[in-house]
Amino acid sequence: MLLDVRTYTTLPGRVPAQLELYKKYGYPVQLRYMGEPLCYAVAETGELNCFTHIWVYASAADREQKRAAMAKDPDWAVYIAENAKAGHIISQKNTQMIPTSWSPPIPMPKIHPKA
DSSP states (O other), X not given: OEEEEEEEEESTXXXXXXXXXXXXXXXXHHHHHTOSOSEEEXXXXXXXXXXXXXXXXXXXXXHHHHHHHHHTOHXXXXXXXXXXXXXXXXXXXXXXXXXXXXXXXXXXXXXXXXO
């Protein structure tokens, strides 16, 4: 199992606008290819103007296959264009992690082909 932990930093005060943009254009596409994320969270303390989402994959190969298929989807290209036009995000950090042997079970996400 592989966890893809993605943390984005936006310009000050732009997290709500970025999340709305993502909810409208990006999230439906990702549901079709990756299913539901394990977590989608907004910073409450510490480094602000950040949000993190965690995606679950069976393996690195599973992640690569799903993301490659998603990248070919014309709706994903729309999201990427809208995201670039908005200019909310100033940085992104990706960390791929594996659960420890004693971690509680992490369910594989359900894919939503009609999302």
